[in-house]
Amino acid sequence: MFDTIKVGIKVTLSRQEIDLIQWTQTNSSCNSKKNSSKTIFKKIHDSSKKGSPFIRYTYKEDDPNSYWLKVEVSIPTFLYGSNVYELKNKDIPKFFKKLRKYIAEQLQLQVVRIPDAHGWTVEKLHVCKNFQVGSNVEHYLKVMSNATISKYKINLYCAKGSNTVETVEWKASKRKEKLYNKEAEVQQGKDYPNKDIHQKVSSGILRYEIELSDDEIRMLCPKRSAIEVVKIDNAIKILQRGLNRNGLSDGIKYTSLMEVINRINNTPSLKISMKEALVSFATEIHLFGVTTCRAKYAESTFRKRRKLLRTTIGTKELLIGDVKLPSLNVAKIQKKIVPVLVEQRTIIGNKS
Known part of the structure; x- marks a missing residue:
């Protein structure tokens, strides 16, 4: 139900602590026009380990107390090595606990120095649902490649060297939705441990994914507290609204x-x-x-x-x-099959 999340966490590091950490990258910038202090950007990311979180610590050179700690990670990949797997309610507290411990280890701090998830501010969140549709993956994508959403730009990405649509993306200024062939995505990814197993699991999966806008996150919780925002029930409601709007909840009839x-x-x-x-x-x-x-x-x-x-x-x-394509729903709704109103559009891009 959840994939990528980005959170802000209040952790203040002393200069000595900053110097002791094994950062993988360090950059800096300054605004010469304002004659302001240099801003330092530190990053930790283990590129050799799939699912490794991106930890970014930013602070003012002359004022380490002016800081930002941001952590971005795919929740299922961090827990299970691949985002093919859907999260369950029991996985959420497990994730918060594991990530808190991981951050403490990377920053060489005691765990008590890292606030728990009540104090984490959600800045980005992807909600998603896997639909096992078997051989109908291409049929769904073919139909939805013609579906428009008001105020969204549609982008189509195809298998390399063909017109077979693998991803349909609807993009607005602050929000994004996409429907895609999960098996194709896993297959095109770099080799990593147990990839063959993850690929078998992804066979026949049509993934529906939404990147929430900041307004949506604040509607779930005005303070954007991770413990309140990252709830399975929240994901179900958001996903079902999306399926209702794009017509997939009604099914498709040729x-x-x-x-x-x-x-x-x-x-x-x-x-x-x-x-x-x-x-x-x-x-x-x-x-x-x-x-x-x-x-x-x-x-x-x-x-x-x-x-x-x-x-x-x-x-x-x-x-x-x-072809008759069954309705796709997250919430428990009586299934039916009715036509989806779509308009043919030209394929505009290939997925490399």
């Missing part, structure tokens, strides 16, 4: 090619020549996909025939096939 042809032939207002043209158009979409079909026709012709075909079959989407 129209069979035979049904499309029958509707075209039984429409008396269409001339025979136009019926033949629409049957050919629908067949090409079914066999080769909208992107290939679009490239074959002049843009004005493509739009006119697409609009006429939609009107003829009585739908706002062109989902032609024999």
